Amino acid sequence: MIRIAIHGGAGTILRETMTPEKEAAYTEAMRQSLEAGYGILYNGGTALDAVEAAVVALEDNHLFNAGRGAVLTHEGHVELDASIVDGRTVDAGAVASVRNIRNPIKAARAVMEQSGHVFLIGEGAGSFAQEIGLYMETQEYFITEDRLKQWKLLRHTARSVTDHAATSMEEKHGTVGAVALDAMGNLAAATSTGGMSNKKYGRVGDSPLIGCGTYANNRTCAISATGYGEYFIRSVCAYDVSAMMEYAGVSLPVAIKRSLDKIAAIGGDGGLIGIDAAGNVVADFNSAGMYRGWSDDDGTLKTLIFEE
Amino acid sequence: MIRIAIHGGAGTILRETMTPEKEAAYTEAMRQSLEAGYGILYNGGTALDAVEAAVVALEDNHLFNAGRGAVLTHEGHVELDASIVDGRTVDAGAVASVRNIRNPIKAARAVMEQSGHVFLIGEGAGSFAQEIGLYMETQEYFITEDRLKQWKLLRHTARSVTDHAATSMEEKHGTVGAVALDAMGNLAAATSTGGMSNKKYGRVGDSPLIGCGTYANNRTCAISATGYGEYFIRSVCAYDVSAMMEYAGVSLPVAIKRSLDKIAAIGGDGGLIGIDAAGNVVADFNSAGMYRGWSDDDGTLKTLIFEE
Numbered sequence: 303m304i305r306i307a308i309h310g311g312a313g314t315i316l317r318e319t320m321t322p323e324k325e326a327a328y329t330e331a332m333r334q335s336l337e338a339g340y341g342i343l344y345n346g347g348t349a350l351d352a353v354e355a356a357v358v359a360l361e362d363n364h365l366f367n368a369g370r371g372a373v374l375t376h377e378g379h380v381e382l383d384a385s386i387v388d389g390r391t392v393d394a395g396a397v398a399s400v401r402n403i404r405n406p407i408k409a410a411r412a413v414m415e416q417s418g419h420v421f422l423i424g425e426g427a428g429s430f431a432q433e434i435g436l437y438m439e440t441q442e443y444f445i446t447e448d449r450l451k452q453w454k455l456l457r458h459t460a461r462s463v464t465d466h467a468a469t470s471m472e473e474k475h476g477t478v479g480a481v482a483l484d485a486m487g488n489l490a491a492a493t494s495t496g497g498m499s500n501k502k503y504g505r506v507g508d509s510p511l512i513g514c515g516t517y518a519n520n521r522t523c524a525i526s527a528t529g530y531g532e533y534f535i536r537s538v539c540a541y542d543v544s545a546m547m548e549y550a551g552v553s554l555p556v557a558i559k560r561s562l563d564k565i566a567a568i569g570g571d572g573g574l575i576g577i578d579a580a581g582n583v584v585a586d587f588n589s590a591g592m593y594r595g596w597s598d599d600d601g602t603l604k605t606l607i608f609e610e
Numbered sequence: 611m612i613r614i615a616i617h618g619g620a621g622t623i624l625r626e627t628m629t630p631e632k633e634a635a636y637t638e639a640m641r642q643s644l645e646a647g648y649g650i651l652y653n654g655g656t657a658l659d660a661v662e663a664a665v666v667a668l669e670d671n672h673l674f675n676a677g678r679g680a681v682l683t684h685e686g687h688v689e690l691d692a693s694i695v696d697g698r699t700v701d702a703g704a705v706a707s708v709r710n711i712r713n714p715i716k717a718a719r720a721v722m723e724q725s726g727h728v729f730l731i732g733e734g735a736g737s738f739a740q741e742i743g744l745y746m747e748t749q750e751y752f753i754t755e756d757r758l759k760q761w762k763l764l765r766h767t768a769r770s771v772t773d774h775a776a777t778s779m780e781e782k783h784g785t786v787g788a789v790a791l792d793a794m795g796n797l798a799a800a801t802s803t804g805g806m807s808n809k810k811y812g813r814v815g816d817s818p819l820i821g822c823g824t825y826a827n828n829r830t831c832a833i834s835a836t837g838y839g840e841y842f843i844r845s846v847c848a849y850d851v852s853a854m855m856e857y858a859g860v861s862l863p864v865a866i867k868r869s870l871d872k873i874a875a876i877g878g879d880g881g882l883i884g885i886d887a888a889g890n891v892v893a894d895f896n897s898a899g900m901y902r903g904w905s906d907d908d909g910t911l912k913t914l915i916f917e918e
Contacts, residue, residue, distance in 0.1 A: 392844050392876070399731055419813045420840045423707055424732045426812025504734025505727045513821050513846035532728045536700050538821035538849040545850065549857035568700070 303581040304343035305483045307596035308335050308356050310366045311476040312528045312573035315591030317608055325607060328365060332595040332605040335359040339480055340597050349482040349490035349524070350388050350411070356480035357384075357407040357492045364446045366593075367476025369405060371446045372496025374453040380444035382406040382496055383510035386414060389489030389518030396510040397431075398423040404437040407494045410510070412436065420512065424504075456500040477509050479516070479526025481577045489524035489577060491516045491540070498531070507531020513541035520579060522547040523554050528592070529572010533565045543576060554578040555586070562588045611889040612651040613791045615904035616643050616664050618674045619784040620836045620881035623899030625916055633915065636673060640903040640913040643667040647788055648905050657790040657798035657832070658696050658719070664788035665692075665715040665800045672754045674901075675784025677713060679754045680804025682761040688752035690714040690804055691818035694722060697797030697826035704818040705739075706731040712745040715802045718818070720744065728820065732812075764808040785817050787824070787834025789885045797832035797885060799824045799848070806839070815839020821849035828887060830855040831862050836900070837880010841873045851884060862886040863894070870896045 310332060339356030343349070361369025372380045384406035385396035395414025398421070403409045409431045413422050422430055432438055477495035484490075493516040495509040508515035508531040515531070517540035518524035525540040534540075539561055546557040558574050565572065566588050573587025575594060585594040585606075595605035618640060647664030651657070669677025680688045692714035693704035703722025706729070711717045717739045721730050730738055740746055785803035792798075801824040803817040816823035816839040823839070825848035826832035833848040842848075847869055854865040866882050873880065874896050881895025883902060893902040893914075903913035 394844050399734075417811065417813075418840075419811070420843045421814045421819075423812040423814055426707075426810065430811040502734065503725065503727070503738040504731040505725075506729045506731055511729075511819060511821075512843050513819075513849065517846070532726075535728045535820050536702050538825070538846060541821060541846040541849055542853065545853035546857055549854055 303483065304485050305577050305581045305583055305597055306336060306339040306343060306352055306356060306480065307575045307577060307583045307585055308332060308339070308360070308480045308594065309526060309528055309573060309575045309585065310360060310478050310593030312587040312589045312592035314589065315607060328593055328607060329605050331360070331363045331365050332593060333603060336595050336597060336603045339482060340601070340603065343482060343484050346485055349484040349488045352482040352484065353480040353490045353492035354386065354407055354411055357478055357494050358405050360478035361405050361407060361494055366478045367496045368478040368494040370444050371449065372444055373476070373499035374445065374449055376457060376500050376502040378453060378457070380441060380496060382494070383506060384410040384494040385510045385512060385516040386410045386492040387490065387512060387516050387518040388414070389520045389524050392519050394420050394512045396421045396512060397427040398506045398510040399504055400427045400431065401441065402428055402438045403431045404439045407492050408436055452499060459500065477528035479528060479575060481524035481526050481575055483577050483581050487520065487579065489518045489520050489579065491518040491524040491526050493526045508534035508539065511535060513538050515540060517541045517544055519544055523576050523578045525574060525576045527572060527574050529565065530570045533568055533570025534572060536568065537561065537565050539565065539574070543574065554582055555584045558584050558586045562586060611791065612793050613885050613889045613891055613905055614644060614647040614651060614660055614664060614788065615883045615885060615891045615893055616640060616647065616668070616788045616902065617834065617836055617881060617883045617893065618668060618786050618901030620895040620897045620900035622897065623915060636901055636915060637913050639668070639671045639673050640901060641911060644903050644905065644911045647790060648909070648911065651790060651792050652909070654793055657792040657796045660790040660792065661788040661798045661800035662694065662715055662719055665786055665802050666713050668786035669713050669715060669802055674786045675804045676786040676802040678752050679757065680752055681784070681807035682753065682757055684765060684808050684810040686761060686765070688749060688804060690802070691814060692718040692802040693818045693820060693824040694718045694800040695798065695820060695824050695826040696722070697828045697832050700827050702728050702820045704729045704820060705735040706814045706818040707812055708735045708739065709749065710736055710746045711739045712747045715800050716744055760807060767808065785836040787836060787883060789832035789834050789883055791885050791889050795828065795887065797826045797828050797887065799826040799832040799834050801834045816842035816847065819843060821846050823848060825849045825852055827852055831884050831886045833882060833884045835880065835882050837873065838878045841876055841878025842880060844876065845869065845873050847873065847882070851882065862890055863892045866892050866894045870894060
């Protein structure tokens, strides 16, 4: 049994504002990500390699708020966060507020495997990535025309963008992520984001935080979250799903549902993808839509954007 | 029922290397911290105010690895992390890698109450603290002679200090923290640290991470952790204690014991303090010692350093 699931963010994704061209582009991007991850699993590769490859595909695609095409900070920079967890050992790695690393998810994995630490941030994390030879890019690589336009509209507003009506999904919760189960029975999870548009003061959300945005444990499940980060941190959301499964014997779909209900109860919204040790896949959300996709039992790749 | 507990770090604290003068100084410092927090609770104040005051006292005391007297990074700076959680609402605030904020725990609380966010890091967090009027200090304020000596010994070593035998407790796990229950039945938790001595690459441990180093929820408990941060992150330690209580119906002492056992099983060590909603206090650790103190039922303040 091999399985993979991905997301490209949850939020106010409405049929009314979606053009056929845009829908086709997102669908194609998600398919490429799924194919990258599923191909690795199909060839006997690890869940860790699969989630990394799936997230790299989404980071490299300018449509998503991660890697190239990420939102800009108040100061006009792209600052990226990412994390990865290996469910076999619950080893973990994460980076936050990194500026020039082409693929933050690769940096997160390198932190896990080569740094002796779990969490590196800011310029220090950038130095680490450079020293171990990860691809570095100038800010120009990351900044797309759409994001620059969005930033110019937002930068003179006093408050960060989540206080405003979002004109597009990515302004709210445009995180990407992947979860996978490999043929050896190992789970893994990965999450990557540009965070909140027009963010100030070094704001970091749940995506790089182990147990909040990302968690994996072979005993329970692999989880990647996307949503209004502050609520997901306060809920320790990804680990909460795992804890409900481990300590209360709840199934993955029920644990994810309860976790999202708790987030809604305190005012937050977003979505979660998860895979359990038996290969069950869940993609659930309490926002208007979520870019999401997964492999079926027979290897068919499915993608969805709106509610079913 | 009002209760407070504090810690000043866990690690290789040995009777052999402790002088009577040093022991008296640590005991007095812990007593001052407990008195600051307990006084607030006794006068009808909130658990949140109590844990903040108790941690401020430890940050201001040069003996502990938090605020003044914190360890130096590889580059010779003091970079501080802190977090706070209000068990009434599970509101939370945290800062990481801040350089000039006199009391990082006050910055964490201000993030919670005034920023609209949960986690601010680096220079951005410093700008926020300055804008809202928190006390800022030069690096000289934080750097004590002992720490400078320690740094000069360590800075030319290639690896961070946890790979070496610690010459003093603080080099390993010198975090401070407090948990409290107030007369209104509300819990709160706070943690503050200078992190790892000779740390590089913007390394951040568990202390500023909600659910890892700090957690509080009126339904279960308030927790502050101290230890080898990487293992506490991977264990999502503070929230794990709460989850065992909530989902498995385990008592606070048993949940803390199990959590420390899990950390030991993956190679980590350290300690936890906790208070549950009924006012039971636990201070447990799997290292040689932990600076710790608490108020008894009758308001007596107790402090301990070594194993009982």
